[in-house]
Amino acid sequence: MKAQQTLNGIPTVLGIGRISGEGATNVIPEKVYISGTFRTFDEKWRSKGLDLVRTVSSETAIEFGVKIDVNIVEGYPVLVNDDNLTSRSIKFSEELLGSDKIETFENRMSSDDFSFYAAMAPSLYYRIGIRKKNTEMLKLHTPDFDIDENGLETGVANLSWLIYNFLL
Numbered sequence: 001m002k003a004q005q006t007l008n009g010i011p012t013v014l015g016i017g018r019i020s021g022e023g024a025t026n027v028i029p030e031k032v033y034i035s036g037t038f039r040t041f042d043e044k045w046r047s048k049g050l051d052l053v054r055t056v057s058s059e060t061a062i063e064f065g066v067k068i069d070v071n072i073v074e075g076y077p078v079l080v081n082d083d084n085l086t087s088r089s090i091k092f093s094e095e096l097l098g099s100d101k102i103e104t105f106e107n108r109m110s111s112d113d114f115s116f117y118a119a120m121a122p123s124l125y126y127r128i129g130i131r132k133k134n135t136e137m138l139k140l141h142t143p144d145f146d147i148d149e150n151g152l153e154t155g156v157a158n159l160s161w162l163i164y165n166f167l168l
Contacts, residue, residue, distance in 0.1 A: 129154070
């Protein structure tokens, strides 16, 4: 289950990826575990959103006379690309690959530990096209995921080209 909307003008996703209870079809389990992720583009809103999850859980426990333990593991911070690095990288990549090979995307709800680096220094996180020609792009983290390994060669060439140009 995934709910994505804009709250206070900030894109937000609350994704529930697992609900698990050790009961039977005709028995209400004693314990149920719910796991998911909360993603947004604003750290202040993330803090408020997680507080909202705690508050709703607490109020639900009181209302129904149950115990709810909320264990929120701190995830990755918002991943923000440096505008200067991004625009220069697009220009350099177009020189190497051609402008028809470069695509830009709106904000994405990506989550990656690279965001810790990006929080400390101007950084750039970009994607390499790996879809096989004339095929549908399969979702990451699924058994069907497959890549066109030629994309790896292009990716290494582009990264090398970017490093070379940024060092000039």
